[in-house]
Amino acid sequence: MQVTVYNCREFDEKDLFLEYAKELGIELVLCADAPDLNNVLLCKGSRCADVITSKIDAELIQAFREQGIEYITTRTIGYDHIDLAAAKACGIKVGNAPYGPHGVADYTVMLILMSIRKMEAILNRTMIQDYTLAGLTGRELKDLTVGVIGTGRIGTAVISNLSGFRCRILAYDLFEKEEVKQYAEYVPLPQIWQEADVITLHTPLTEDNYHLIDESTIAQMKDGVVIINTARGALIDSDAFIEAIENGKIGAAGLDVVENEFGLYYYDHKSDILKNKELALLRSFPNVTVSHHMAFYTRNYVETVVKDSLMSCKCYMEGSENSWEIK
Ligand code: NAI
Numbered sequence: 001m002q003v004t005v006y007n008c009r010e011f012d013e014k015d016l017f018l019e020y021a022k023e024l025g026i027e028l029v030l031c032a033d034a035p036d037l038n039n040v041l042l043c044k045g046s047r048c049a050d051v052i053t054s055k056i057d058a059e060l061i062q063a064f065r066e067q068g069i070e071y072i073t074t075r076t077i078g079y080d081h082i083d084l085a086a087a088k089a090c091g092i093k094v095g096n097a098p099y100g101p102h103g104v105a106d107y108t109v110m111l112i113l114m115s116i117r118k119m120e121a122i123l124n125r126t127m128i129q130d131y132t133l134a135g136l137t138g139r140e141l142k143d144l145t146v147g148v149i150g151t152g153r154i155g156t157a158v159i160s161n162l163s164g165f166r167c168r169i170l171a172y173d174l175f176e177k178e179e180v181k182q183y184a185e186y187v188p189l190p191q192i193w194q195e196a197d198v199i200t201l202h203t204p205l206t207e208d209n210y211h212l213i214d215e216s217t218i219a220q221m222k223d224g225v226v227i228i229n230t231a232r233g234a235l236i237d238s239d240a241f242i243e244a245i246e247n248g249k250i251g252a253a254g255l256d257v258v259e260n261e262f263g264l265y266y267y268d269h270k271s272d273i274l275k276n277k278e279l280a281l282l283r284s285f286p287n288v289t290v291s292h293h294m295a296f297y298t299r300n301y302v303e304t305v306v307k308d309s310l311m312s313c314k315c316y317m318e319g320s321e322n323s324w325e326i327k
Pocket of ligand 1 (some may be wrong): 101104149150151152153154155172173174175202203204205206208209229231232256257293294295296297
């Protein structure tokens with residue numbers, strides 16, 4: 001039973017892969033790079049390939065098939081980087097590895113607290129031994145109304161976390177969930193724009209909600225509103241957002257995702273001239289915390305995706321019930 005693992009990270013995944021593979025009786029071929037037409041030869045002798053978010057297009061899928069791959073598992077929730085139609089056409093099955101919502105939900109609450117307590121500015125000052133207080137007055141969550149947009153797995157976990165802070169919680173989703181109603185009140189979207197002191201986004205990016213936060217929705221919000229985005233960058237129109245930071249309409253923000261982040265995040269660009277002007281501006285504001293799309297990144301996440309991706313390969317190879325397979 002052999003699995004070829006691509007993009008295997010030395011610093012956090014490799015030891016776990018070796019440990020779990022031993023437990024499960026699987027032999028591994030480990031490759032630090034993304035799969036491509038050159039290194040696809042590493043799949044010879046494996047029935048399963050274990051990948052992350054690099055593009056797995058029809059040509060690569062065909063090459064996988066020629067090496068004997070029957071099953072591709074991705075160590076991610078999303079699988080839009082894999083051409084499912086091409087995989088189906090040549091008889092390759094595909095699986096994913098969903099992980100729990102709590103890492104992102106905890107991170108969201110951290111960004112809310114950092115924003116309302118002006119932590120970005122506080123840390124900037126302590127770095128230069130400026131220990132003054134002026135301008136650093138914070139606010140307490142119990143006095144605020146938080147609007148949660150999207151009450152799926154992560155939004156629901158955020159609401160549950162927030163309930164402990166005794167703030168008022170408003171929620172909006174296309175579908176209402178009973179369990180959310182014990183802590184939050186579902187309201188129409190305009191009411192969130194008008195009444196929330198903090199707005200946090202937890203929907204997927206769709207054609208309908210592209211630039212959900214734009215000039216017109218920002219205009220409806222409270223002065224000094226705090227915006228948190230751990231979902232997808234393009235839910236926010238960066239130009240309108242920057243304008244609103246500059247004129248003070250938006251009081252603070254925590255952004256784990258930004259528009260056009262693809263190709264930037266997870267690489268060392270310190271000597272490069274970057275073309276994302278919006279990111280440069282956002283990073284320059286003392287009331288905006290920017291992180292590089294890592295709200296998910298916890299020990300629990302790494303263990304889950306490594307173990308579950310191997311378990312799903314084992315289930316596939318043994319022909320047993322495989323809950324990770326995308327049907
Ligand atoms: P989910 O699928 O469990 O929940 C999404 C919710 O959004 C659903 O309840 C759905 O009805 C709702 N929704 C969809 N379109 C909507 C709209 N136009 N208006 C209002 N509600 C709408 O998804 P999950 O797992 O909670 O993920 C939420 C977001 O978090 C996604 O954008 C995902 O990509 C992002 N994410 C970010 C991570 C990070 O590290 N920053 C890691 C994992 C997910």
